[in-house]
Amino acid sequence: HRRIVLAARPHGLPTTQDFRLDHAPLPSPGEGEVLLRTLYLSLDPYMRNLMDEAGTEYAPGLELGQPMMGGTVSRVVSSRHAGFQPGELVLGSAGWQDYAVAAGDTLTTLGDLAQPSLALGGLGMTGFTAYVGLLDIGQPQPGETVVVAAATGAVGAVVGQIARLKGARVVGIAGGPDKCRHAVEELGFDACLDHRAPDLAGRLAAACPDGIDVYFENVGGAVLDAVLPSLNHHARVPVCGLVAHYNDDAPPPGPDRRPQLMAAVLQKRIRMQGFVILDHYADRFAAFREDMQAWLDAGRIILREDRVEGLENAPAAFIGLLQGRNLGKLVVRVAAD
Numbered sequence: 001h002r003r004i005v006l007a008a009r010p011h012g013l014p015t016t017q018d019f020r021l022d023h024a025p026l027p028s029p030g031e032g033e034v035l036l037r038t039l040y041l042s043l044d045p046y047m048r049n050l051m052d053e054a055g056t057e058y059a060p061g062l063e064l065g066q067p068m069m070g071g072t073v074s075r076v077v078s079s080r081h082a083g084f085q086p087g088e089l090v091l092g093s094a095g096w097q098d099y100a101v102a103a104g105d106t107l108t109t110l111g112d113l114a115q116p117s118l119a120l121g122g123l124g125m126t127g128f129t130a131y132v133g134l135l136d137i138g139q140p141q142p143g144e145t146v147v148v149a150a151a152t153g154a155v156g157a158v159v160g161q162i163a164r165l166k167g168a169r170v171v172g173i174a175g176g177p178d179k180c181r182h183a184v185e186e187l188g189f190d191a192c193l194d195h196r197a198p199d200l201a202g203r204l205a206a207a208c209p210d211g212i213d214v215y216f217e218n219v220g221g222a223v224l225d226a227v228l229p230s231l232n233h234h235a236r237v238p239v240c241g242l243v244a245h246y247n248d249d250a251p252p253p254g255p256d257r258r259p260q261l262m263a264a265v266l267q268k269r270i271r272m273q274g275f276v277i278l279d280h281y282a283d284r285f286a287a288f289r290e291d292m293q294a295w296l297d298a299g300r301i302i303l304r305e306d307r308v309e310g311l312e313n314a315p316a317a318f319i320g321l322l323q324g325r326n327l328g329k330l331v332v333r334v335a336a337d
């Protein structure tokens with residue numbers, strides 16, 4: 001079966017040479033394990049961090065030659081675990097490969113989801129990240145202004161739509177006029193600004209005449225610089241991701257702006273809080289699923305997926321994700337459901 005392994009550690013933006021498609025014998029499940037056929041593979045920015053030796057705080061870096069990690073929707077082919085039957089759909093972490101063996105205890109049964117790939121996006125990890133970060137940490141109040149970057153991406157699009165449902169005014173920041181149009185016309189944001197056009201800080205100040213009460217941080221970099229002057233007293237900043245920095249090989253050039261950042265945090269009594277979504281499943285996932293399903297059924301949230309066909313196209317799609325080529329949650333269809 002085919003699998004995509006880490007061939008080299010990237011310097012800056014990964015290239016397709018950093019990945020290698022190879023073939024491995026089909027693994028067979030031991031006691032308590034199941035053999036899985038991958039149907040959908042989730043592509044997410046954190047995978048860039050796992051390509052570095054250091055990895056992240058919550059997952060070690062991959063070894064060279066190891067298959068790329070990733071969340072998957074798979075079909076059970078054969079099972080040596082009493083809880084799983086052949087043919088069932090499950091959510092797991094089979095990685096960038098056609099087949100995988102997994103311990104049954106690491107899998108979640110999906111039942112009859114109308115669109116199984118949503119279990120990787122809006123009804124799964126990225127939607128849940130938006131929900132916890134916005135509601136538990138951002139705590140937007142009716143009439144407040146919420147700003148979210150990567151606004152049309154998997155997390156950002158859900159953040160903005162939930163914030164609207166809670167009565168906030170929502171301003172997105174996204175790469176390019178097409179994404180901004182999508183945010184306003186389809187996702188229902190009040191405004192959306194292109195971070196590639198000049199004077200983001202000035203345009204943001206104009207679009208947020210009452211200042212910013214919640215800034216949902218997905219990117220860092222120049223976007224954070226532009227947001228900082230418009231943050232209100234007692235603003236909340238859920239720190240979800242810093243995708244503008246994942247390809248950094250060295251600290252950014254230019255003057256050290258930490259003093260301004262810390263002075264703003266201090267003087268404006270800003271609350272910045274990082275979170276890692278893995279910590280929140282036990283307490284909050286059930287509430288999220290119930291709310292999100294109700295919003296979806298009522299047509300109050302739309303979940304857009306950016307679907308790529310074929311495992312062999314995963315590396316190029318992943319590189320595109322880090323450059324903003326995706327619109328919505330990026331998934332690879334590895335095999336037909």
Ligand code: NDP
Nearest residue numbers: 045150153154155174175218240241242243244276277324
């Ligand atoms: P997205 O679908 O939003 O894709 C990434 C997007 O980032 C791109 O489409 C691009 O959008 C934007 N981007 C990339 N580089 C830059 C840059 N230099 N400046 C501004 N924007 C940039 O990905 P996700 O929704 O999956 O993830 C969003 C963030 O959430 C990431 O930082 C991710 O690491 C984080 N995350 C954190 C979790 C946690 O537990 N804390 C869990 C899940 C995700 P555009 O074209 O609009 O610039």
